[in-house]
Amino acid sequence: MTVTLADVAARAQVSPATVSRVLNGNYPVAAATRERVLRAVDELDYVLNGPASSLAAATSDLVGILVNDIADPFFGIMASAVQSEITGPGGRAGGERMAVVCNTGGSPERELTYLTLLQRQRAAAVVVTGGAIENAPHAAAIGGKLRRLGEAGSRVVLCGRPPADDAPDAVALTFDNRGGGRRLTDHLIGLGHRRIGYIAGPTERTTTRHRLEGHQEALAAAGVADDPRLTLHGPYDRRSGYDATLELLRRAPELTAVVAANDTVALGACAALRDRGLSIPDDVSVAGFDDLPFSIDAVPALTTVRLPLYEAGARAGRIAMGREEEPPGGIATVHGELMVRGSTGVPRPY
Amino acid sequence: MTVTLADVAARAQVSPATVSRVLNGNYPVAAATRERVLRAVDELDYVLNGPASSLAAATSDLVGILVNDIADPFFGIMASAVQSEITGPGGRAGGERMAVVCNTGGSPERELTYLTLLQRQRAAAVVVTGGAIENAPHAAAIGGKLRRLGEAGSRVVLCGRPPADDAPDAVALTFDNRGGGRRLTDHLIGLGHRRIGYIAGPTERTTTRHRLEGHQEALAAAGVADDPRLTLHGPYDRRSGYDATLELLRRAPELTAVVAANDTVALGACAALRDRGLSIPDDVSVAGFDDLPFSIDAVPALTTVRLPLYEAGARAGRIAMGREEEPPGGIATVHGELMVRGSTGVPRPY
DNA sequence: GCCTGCACAGCAAGCGCTTTCTATTGAGGA
């Protein structure tokens, strides 16, 4: 029914071992023989059986990429970067690795499930993106899983998430969310803003906490009181930005700036301000985070912190493939760059 | 070193066969025995060896999703929808399927490579998104590959692409790009526009051609001459929209509307118009296609054709899993909905 | 009391490949 190695061997008049060696190219085979084998492969339209190959060789060419939301360009960009780096000459037949992008929806359970699935597939490497959940049992469970993945031979790289305590040998490329958050609020304070609303991401996530802490550090450093009524939490989506902005306006009509947890949330904030008839930045300044591609097309263009998502993803991919040295200590911090654009300006006189 | 089925069997004092049956749950096992086995699995932290399992059972729980660009929400949304539908009770241990999102970059070669890789992995199903290349040899190669995938037992579903001639049993959910394109231009003509620039996608792609043909049909139906100088081709990105708009303005300063191949291109067009000091829609109307999430946040909000990407992807996923009946003839057309928003208006008097 | 049948559990034969070890050849050196 389906063509196997043995069929190819028979047609090429060689042993299965020889066919395998031609396909894997890691053992001397006479040119004439190779030729004959390749012809047979072609004629029979032979396709290697991946599972059998992985079983026998005890390796696989799958690389897992865990993302919170594949429909969000924040993750899409990193995933695409990782993927662009993992295909390579290295390894096995065809030389092609396969990226498996897994959508966890931000749920630790699904994260765990996918890690198990990847372990089951004996993935060559696993890149985990997105912030971590701040919840001891979950963190421990995931850390343990990552450690076991590493022990089983998969390279584990965290991209945009802090190092996991329970997986000491996992490389971590963490984003400087705190520093970025701080610079952003510094910028607003520098413009003269004092009443600044903050729309944070979901609680219990490292990304959310770090960005918020950066904001608070900036306030504290400038001696601006941090009014807890001006900080709201919500998911990383447009809706959250919209609703939270309306609520902030209700709570503090005098506010002159809104900082959002990310660009998508910021877009929602802009929409709410527009719907309220407020002008950006004359009435209220708005700032985001990430600098996703669409942020420059907002009107006015969004002031934000650019995270080098593609570069970080690419680096994670290379490290996962062993094509780039691990950073010292297995940890590297990736910094963001403040992009000042039209959505922030001096506050209106009050 | 690594724990195997046999280790679990030994610890639970049963045969490997029994462990396998407990894990797969497709054969009667006494409750007490099952209990004992599960405990052993837990205690040993056993994880099934996927390749071995797939080899022995001649099936796998991988589902491939081919996309042109994973960083583009157009594909991200569909991929996420497919993925949300493929996890299910069906099948093998864990009941979890794994989505493999493959980034082809729109290149037919990579498309072919990934299809081979999926065939090699004996994927349970393959969902191919994105328009097809219009090039006979490539189309035939890909069609043949899809047919062979189908013959090898993978369910093949095309999502957002016309049926492949060479893969008769592949289900196709095609987008009504032509109809959408026509309605969009109809709308502009109805507003009074006669000089309409068109920024098309890359040549040799079905999506590009169909959308453009819809535009041309609308022009013809209204008796408006189709000036070929007003149609430009380029990639589906912002840059292309920006550059093409400047070029259109150069060629025909009198034009009053620009239709873009998709929303991303439209955003680039808006940026170019703004940079030229032209007002949207008072000086020039702009329309996009797809209705991606950010389109509503453009200022003014983008008139576009909404494609139900999530719904289509979800349906493709269900069909791929055999959880929804195939459409009659294996082909279904998915229609778009015209979303009239602020970026289009009556043309300025000239 | 003996036989049939059911509910489980185990045996063992692969699934299709990789890889170690061994055999075969021919070339070159002594």
Next chain:
DNA sequence: TCCTCAATAGAAAGCGCTTGCTGTGCAGGC
């Protein structure tokens, strides 16, 4: 001329799992 060695090819032993078939024990029917 014989021997050694390098270069290739083959034989065969698994890799860890699934599953058809073969027990085995016990309940019920005669």
